[in-house]
Amino acid sequence: MKPLSNTVEQFKESIFSTMTKMAIENKAINLSQGFPDFDGPKWVIDLASKAMNENKNQYAPSMGILPLREAIAHNYKRFYDFTVNPLSEVVVTTGATEAIFCTCMGILNPGDEVIVLEPFYDSYLASIQLAGAKVVPVTLKAPNFNFDIEELKAAVTSKTKLLIVNNPHNPTGKVFTAEEIEVIGNLARENDFYILSDEVYEFLTFGVDHKPTATYGDLANRTITISSTGKTFGLTGWKIGWAIGPAHIIKAIHNVHQFSTFAVSQPFQWAMAEALVKMDEYLVEFKADYLRKRNLLISGLKECGFNVSNPQGTYFAMAFLPEGENDVDYCKKLIVEKKVATIPTSAFYIKSDEGTKMIRFCFAKKDETLEAALANLK
Ligand SMILES: Cc1ncc(COP(=O)(O)O)c(C=O)c1O
Numbered sequence: 001m002k003p004l005s006n007t008v009e010q011f012k013e014s015i016f017s018t019m020t021k022m023a024i025e026n027k028a029i030n031l032s033q034g035f036p037d038f039d040g041p042k043w044v045i046d047l048a049s050k051a052m053n054e055n056k057n058q059y060a061p062s063m064g065i066l067p068l069r070e071a072i073a074h075n076y077k078r079f080y081d082f083t084v085n086p087l088s089e090v091v092v093t094t095g096a097t098e099a100i101f102c103t104c105m106g107i108l109n110p111g112d113e114v115i116v117l118e119p120f121y122d123s124y125l126a127s128i129q130l131a132g133a134k135v136v137p138v139t140l141k142a143p144n145f146n147f148d149i150e151e152l153k154a155a156v157t158s159k160t161k162l163l164i165v166n167n168p169h170n171p172t173g174k175v176f177t178a179e180e181i182e183v184i185g186n187l188a189r190e191n192d193f194y195i196l197s198d199e200v201y202e203f204l205t206f207g208v209d210h211k212p213t214a215t216y217g218d219l220a221n222r223t224i225t226i227s228s229t230g231k232t233f234g235l236t237g238w239k240i241g242w243a244i245g246p247a248h249i250i251k252a253i254h255n256v257h258q259f260s261t262f263a264v265s266q267p268f269q270w271a272m273a274e275a276l277v278k279m280d281e282y283l284v285e286f287k288a289d290y291l292r293k294r295n296l297l298i299s300g301l302k303e304c305g306f307n308v309s310n311p312q313g314t315y316f317a318m319a320f321l322p323e324g325e326n327d328v329d330y331c332k333k334l335i336v337e338k339k340v341a342t343i344p345t346s347a348f349y350i351k352s353d354e355g356t357k358m359i360r361f362c363f364a365k366k367d368e369t370l371e372a373a374l375a376n377l378k
Contacts, residue, residue: 007129014122015347019331023341028334029373032341034170034316036364040235041282047271048238060266062258064092064242068273072242075276082215088247091254092264095239096200096228099253101127102260103196103224103243104162106252108133112161117147119171119348119355121198124164133161137351142358143309143320145172149183160193165213168201171348171360172318173311175208178216185219194249195223200241203232203283205313206291214244224249229272231315232279232286234364238268290315290363293370297363300374308361315364318345320357327356334359340373 003009019032030037039045063069069086076082084090093099100123108114110132116124118137128135138155140147165184167176188195197213214223228241243253275282298317301308307320319342321330327344334340343362346355363370 007132010129011126015343019335019341019343022332022335026335026339026341028339028341029369029376030341031361031363031365031370031373032331032343034362034364035230035236036234037369038234038366040233041275044233044235044271044275047274048267051267051270054270056266056270058266060092060263060269062263063254064090064264065266065269065273068092068240068269068276069242071273071276072244075279076212076244080212080215082212082220084244085247089244089250091243091250091257092269093241093243093257094261094264095230096198096226096241097123098239098257098261099226099228099241099243100124100196100198101130102253102256103226104128104131104133105256107194107224107249108161111159113157113159115152115155115160115163115193117163117165117169118351119345120164121166121170122347125350134159135350136160137349139349139352139354140169140172140174142172142318142354145169145174147180152183153187156187156191156193158191160191162194162196163188164196164198166198166200167213168199168205168210168313170201170314171316171343171345173309173314173316175205175210175312178211181211181213181216185213185216188219188222193222195219197223197225199225199227200231201314202227203286204290204315206287206294206311208312210313221246224253229276231364233272233275233282238265238272240264240268240272293363293365293367296367296370297361297374300370301361301377304374304377306377315362317361317363318358319361321359325357327359331359334377338376340376 016033023030069090073084073086104127108131112133202210214220224245230236309318331344343360345358349355
């Protein structure tokens with residue numbers, strides 16, 4: 001038989017699926033994959049049931065239902081003083097993952113180059129490759145995960161079409177400083193490339209504020225902001241995401257979306273349209289809960305002797321391994337001997353071998369799950 005797609009043949013099983021499978025086989029506590037082991041708020045779930053019972057179960061408009069696009073635009077205004085036209089500058093997608101895919105397919109041509117800051121979320125690579133473009137990695141250097149400005153400048157060529165930045169950053173927990181975003185922005189202006197800013201952890205910051213890349217000067221002209229409600233509401237299975245950007249770019253992204261999924265699950269859109277505009281009180285509790293979980297995990301890991309980072313954002317923490325250890329072997333050892341599953345971070349790198357010296361813990365877990373994992377690790 002004739003061979004299948006050459007691009008797809010290179011894709012391997014995601015590390016998250018591999019570690020989750022191993023965790024199940026070994027009855028280990030799963031601090032690997034990035035989703036909560038508790039449900040999202042009941043009031044939001046009730047909104048989805050209400051929508052289903054109100055016959056909102058057919059195909060939604062392809063751009064997303066207008067009340068949700070309005071709620072998204074409303075939130076960018078009130079949280080970031082950033083004006084978004086809900087009619088032309090927002091498209092609702094099946095999670096941020098689909099928005100990333102549609103953005104890559106919508107703006108890249110074969111031969112274009114895309115700068116990605118590694119370690120990076122694995123869907124970036126696949127989306128860029130499916131668009132026929134070339135990935136150009138620039139490493140964020142441990143332990144602070146800063147980029148080297150000269151290295152970043154050297155990565156830019158006349159073929160650079162896009163740079164992907166994830167802020168707050170998975171897996172490092174880094175929140176980029178204003179100076180760092182300015183460096184990226186200036187390079188984008190000087191060399192005329194677009195920026196995809198993946199901001200799915202926008203409300204998960206500790207002691208620092210999130211500022212969308214698009215709000216820096218005129219960067220809104222060339223930035224596609226991607227976010228979703230999965231992390232913010234602890235409802236990752238609903239997959240309500242979006243892309244925001246200039247109307248002509250959103251039109252291109254929507255052109256891909258209409259021929260990949262066409263529309264996103266309608267009842268969940270109605271629930272999120274209501275939840276997004278009522279989230280203030282919820283956010284206070286949400287941030288306090290995650291701060292407590294972060295501190296519980298970090299102090300516990302330190303007591304167990306781990307050299308662990310203090311993340312400013314996301315629900316992940318990185319532990320730096322002792323000299324001579326390797327991340328994959330270490331994670332396997334933790335699963336088998338300590339019954340705790342984590343993620344080997346080499347999976348997030350394609351250029352540097354820095355990832356072999358670190359593992360990632362997820363603290364989006366019930367306090368008792370974190371306590372049980374820490375007890376195992378002692
Ligand atoms: C950096 C980053 N971007 C995007 C996503 C995917 O978001 P969604 O579930 O909305 O597709 C994740 C999920 O883990 C992520 O960590």
